[in-house]
Amino acid sequence: MSAQTALAHELLDTPRxxxxxxxxxxxxxxxxxxxVVLCVIFSIMAPDAFPTxxxxxxxxLNTSIFAVLGVGATLVxxxxxxxxxxxxxxxFSSVIGAQVMGAMGAQGWGAALAGTIASIAAGAVWGLINxxxxxKAKVPAFIVTLGTLGAALGLAQVITGGIDLYEIPxxxxxxxxxxxxxxxxxxxxxxxxxxxxxxxxxxHKTRFGLYTYAVGSNPEACRRVGINVDRQLxxxxxxxxxxxxxxxxxxxxxxxxxxxxxxxxxxxxxIAGVVIGGTSLFGGIGTIFGTVIGLxxxxxxxxxxxxxxxxxxxQGVVVGMFLIGAVYLDGVRRARAFKGSGKxxxxxxxxxxxxxxxxxxx
Amino acid sequence: MxxxxxxxxxRTYGQVVALDEADxxxxxxxxxxxIGDNGAGKSTMIKILSGTEQPEGGTILFKGKEVKLSKPADxxxxxxxxxxxxLALCPHLDAxxxxxxxxxxxxxxxxxxxxxxxxxxxxxxxxxxxxxxxxTVRTLTEPVGSMSxxxxxxxxxxxxxxxxxxxxxxxxPTAALGVVQTKNVLEMVKRVRDRGIGVVFISHSMPEVLQxxxxxxxxxxxxRVAVYKTSETSLxxxxxxxxxxxxxxxx
Ligand SMILES: Nc1ncnc2c1ncn2[C@@H]1O[C@H](COP(=O)(O)OP(=O)(O)OP(=O)(O)O)[C@@H](O)[C@H]1O
Ligand SMILES: [Mg+2]
Numbered sequence: 001m002s003a004q005t006a007l008a009h010e011l012l013d014t015p016r017x018x019x020x021x022x023x024x025x026x027x028x029x030x031x032x033x034x035x036v037v038l039c040v041i042f043s044i045m046a047p048d049a050f051p052t053x054x055x056x057x058x059x060x061l062n063t064s065i066f067a068v069l070g071v072g073a074t075l076v077x078x079x080x081x082x083x084x085x086x087x088x089x090x091x092f093s094s095v096i097g098a099q100v101m102g103a104m105g106a107q108g109w110g111a112a113l114a115g116t117i118a119s120i121a122a123g124a125v126w127g128l129i130n131x132x133x134x135x136k137a138k139v140p141a142f143i144v145t146l147g148t149l150g151a152a153l154g155l156a157q158v159i160t161g162g163i164d165l166y167e168i169p170x171x172x173x174x175x176x177x178x179x180x181x182x183x184x185x186x187x188x189x190x191x192x193x194x195x196x197x198x199x200x201x202x203x204h205k206t207r208f209g210l211y212t213y214a215v216g217s218n219p220e221a222c223r224r225v226g227i228n229v230d231r232q233l234x235x236x237x238x239x240x241x242x243x244x245x246x247x248x249x250x251x252x253x254x255x256x257x258x259x260x261x262x263x264x265x266x267x268x269x270x271i272a273g274v275v276i277g278g279t280s281l282f283g284g285i286g287t288i289f290g291t292v293i294g295l296x297x298x299x300x301x302x303x304x305x306x307x308x309x310x311x312x313x314x315q316g317v318v319v320g321m322f323l324i325g326a327v328y329l330d331g332v333r334r335a336r337a338f339k340g341s342g343k344x345x346x347x348x349x350x351x352x353x354x355x356x357x358x359x360x361x362x
Numbered sequence: 363m364x365x366x367x368x369x370x371x372x373r374t375y376g377q378v379v380a381l382d383e384a385d386x387x388x389x390x391x392x393x394x395x396x397i398g399d400n401g402a403g404k405s406t407m408i409k410i411l412s413g414t415e416q417p418e419g420g421t422i423l424f425k426g427k428e429v430k431l432s433k434p435a436d437x438x439x440x441x442x443x444x445x446x447x448x449l450a451l452c453p454h455l456d457a458x459x460x461x462x463x464x465x466x467x468x469x470x471x472x473x474x475x476x477x478x479x480x481x482x483x484x485x486x487x488x489x490x491x492x493x494x495x496x497x498t499v500r501t502l503t504e505p506v507g508s509m510s511x512x513x514x515x516x517x518x519x520x521x522x523x524x525x526x527x528x529x530x531x532x533x534x535p536t537a538a539l540g541v542v543q544t545k546n547v548l549e550m551v552k553r554v555r556d557r558g559i560g561v562v563f564i565s566h567s568m569p570e571v572l573q574x575x576x577x578x579x580x581x582x583x584x585x586r587v588a589v590y591k592t593s594e595t596s597l598x599x600x601x602x603x604x605x606x607x608x609x610x611x612x613x
Contacts, residue, residue: 206477207466210459217452224414224450225464226435284454 028278028290035296042304049307057184063292063299064192065254068247069270070291071199072127072240077274078203079216079236080283081134081141086244087266088152089126093248094258095156096122098165106167115169119252120245126152127241131234149267156260164258177253188250195246199239200288212236216283269298272323280330297322365390365425365528365560366411366442372419373406380406382584383420388529388560393551395571395592396564398581399604404564405447407581408531412444413437441528445535449518453507457499458488460506461521491524492516495550512543519550529560536570548574568597580604 042050049055069086076083097119104111126148133144179187203209211232214222219229251259277294279286302315366388373381381403388394396404409415411422413431422429424440431437437444451460458481467483468474485502492499497516499509506514515535522530532551536544551574555561565571571578572592580588580603588603601607 205479207468207479208477210455210466210479213454214452214459214463217454218450220448221450221452221463224434224444224446226433226438227464284452 028287028293031277031290031293031297035293035300038297038300038304042300042308046304046307050304053184055303055307057186059296059299059303060189061186061254062303063295064186064189065247065250066266066270066273066295066299067192067292068195068243068250069266070274070295071195071288072236072243073267073270073274074277074279074286074288074291075199075203075212075236076141076240077271077279077281078212078283078286079233080281081216081233081236082145082271082281083130083237083240084142084145084267084271085126085130085148085152086240086247086270087263088149088156089123089241089244090248090251090266091258091260091263092126092152092156093119093122093245094252095159095165095260097249098168098252098258099159101169101172102165102167107169107171109169109171112169112172115172115252116249119249120242123241123243123245123248124238125241126244127238128234130241131237134237135230135233153260153263156258160258160260162260164260166257168252168256172253173256175253176250177256188254191250195243196288196292199243203288208232208235213284216285218284269319270295272319273298275330276319276322276326278326278330280334281327282330282334285330294326363426364388364423367423368407368411368420369423370420371407371410371417371422373403373410373415373417379584381410381417384581384584385586386411386579387589388562389577390528390560391555391558392576393555393561393563393574395575395578396562396581397566397568397571397578397600397604402581402604403584404581405533408444408446408533408562408564411437412442412531414444438525441526442531443522443526443529444531445518445522445533447533447537449514451506451514451518454505456504457492457502457506457517458484460517461488461491461524463521465525487524491520495520495523495553496546497550510543512539512546515539515543515547516550519547523550523554523559526554526559529562530554531562531564533564534566535563536565536567544570568600571600572597582606 039051069090073083073086097115100118101111101115104114130141130144130148133139134141137144176187176191181187181190203212211222211227214227215229215232215236222229222232273295274286274291275281275294276297277287277290277292279290298315298319301318302312305312305315364387366386368384368386370383370385371381372379372383384403384407386396386407396407398404406415410417411431413434413436416432422431429436429440434444452463455463462484467480467487469478469480474480488502491497495516497513497520499513499516499520506517509517519532519535522532535547535551539547548570551561551563555576563571563575572595575592578588578590578592578595578600579586580590580600582604590599590603
């Protein structure tokens with residue numbers, strides 16, 4: 001009995017890991033350091049142009065829409081899935097949103113609100129299609145979302161004849177697109193931040209979030225304890241579609257038009273950011289915070305390169321190297337974290353019958 | 363009377379007849395060892411009795427009433443829990459979340475309805491469950507994937523033990539464990555039995571079987587070929603029955 005209470009005490013008293021140790025194990029923390037270093041380098045090379053309110057504001061603004069997409073993409077990747085369709089779904093949703101707003105006279109809050117709802121709903125429907133195909137039809141997520149990547153963009157082009165829509169309500173553009181909540185804090189960024197916080201709470205505090213990790217970690221274990229794995233996957237893909245729909249309307253507000261031709265690389269940029277931010281492509285690991293940090297890297301590189309006069313095309317090269325490095329580190333970490341499980345002592349067995357007891361443990 | 367009784371269970375995998383009209387019984391407050399050579403059908407029997415596999419023939423009686431276990435939840439609702447050969451833990455989750463997986467404690471009121479969990483209560487419950495069984499889990503907040511085989515085993519056993527109120531199946535819970543961990547798991551098995559729960563224990567280790575069980579049921583080639591009281595059998599008899607050398611005497 002006393003041994004038991006002692007154990008109970010030991011468990012409850014387990015010293016919490018110091019905040020720093022905890023942080024240092026998260027890839028996002030390492031990426032924060034990289035980010036700071038980049039910031040310092042660019043600031044030294046262009047002290048007049050880089051560390052300015054204007055430049056920082058535009059970096060944050062350019063990250064905002066990616067971050068909204070990143071919330072859904074993070075959830076999907078934590079389930080060991082992938083959603084390649086988010087860029088095309090963004091385009092499709094913004095086209096639907098713009099069409100609804102155009103049909104309502106393209107002015108006023110009524111039209112803006114209807115367009116927003118239509119855009120988000122359109123994204124959610126694509127998410128549902130992805131989710132059903134992945135969870136129920138058991139088609140690999142890579143293939144499903146490669147298919148819907150083509151389909152969503154194709155349909156957007158069919159609807160518009162390939163020509164971008166420009167009839168966007170001024171109220172939407174002035175408030176969400178260009179407005180500031182106060183001082184130099186863009187409304188668009190505040191909306192994106194709110195979505196990231198909500199996504200973080202959903203992922204880290206709720207049962208839905210826990211099941212997202214669990215399904216990515218061991219789906220069979222989930223089934224055995226009665227978790228509805230299919231429903232969880234569908235839910236996660238619907239969220240990914242929904243965040244793409246939100247990004248669609250934000251993008252329309254920001255650019256004052258749809259961007260049919262401008263999103264071919266969006267999904268890859270977002271997925272790269274998610275992975276650089278420490279979310280594991282193998283599932284079970286990831287944070288929204290990491291994703292936001294991971295997405296700041298490519299945006300900051302692009303801004304920095306332009307300012308110091310390096311061809312902006314180099315950004316793609318550098319981000320590519322970051323991405324490969326991040327996945328490599330993920331693999332190293334996995335190998336290290338789970339090496340303990342391989343330690344087995346072999347009892348002497350013949351035909352499944354243990355002749356001699358277990359050897360002393362190694 | 364037996365809590366759970368399986369009669370004439372048939373299950374095939376293509377050409378392989380895993381269970382060929384096999385019988386099996388579980389009594390309350392008893393440790394039943396289920397033994398047999400590799401491929402005898404032990405795991406298949408447990409999978410059927412825990413609702414993860416479906417039999418092609420035969421009947422299952424729970425407390426004398428015929429039941430159908432068409433999914434794991436059906437068995438769990440009857441108070442039947444299982445520790446599978448592969449443990450079925452989520453390596454990235456910590457011990458608390460693994461223990462409560464699928465049965466999370468929600469917060470009260472609106473937050474609970476929104477899916478927020480009562481982490482504190484789950485943590486305290488976990489401490490209770492682990493210490494009651496003497497499990498050697500050192501930390502509740504690290505991913506279980508990085509723990510030793512014995513610790514994972516303890517978590518899997520503690521999880522099932524803390525939810526089982528009728529029967530617990532343990533498929534080779536001591537395979538791959540060291541001496542100390544094996545002893546711990548066997549202690550856990552006895553403690554669960556002393557709570558009045560029927561424990562079914564698959565093992566290839568005859569010394570373990572003789573040490574921990576109250577009864578032994580032997581399977582060979584998809585059939586139960588013998589039932590012994592542990593106090594009235596011997597290593598030689600068990601091995602002989604398993605391999606078929608004692609066929610005549612049993613029949
Ligand atoms: N999913 C499956 N698909 C095909 N064959 C299977 C499957 N599961 C079990 N079998 C076969 O059924 C037979 C019984 O298997 P089972 O796993 O029940 O044996 P066991 O007694 O648990 O053996 P062990 O001691 O090796 O764990 C074996 O011949 C096995 O190959
Ligand atoms: Mg087996």
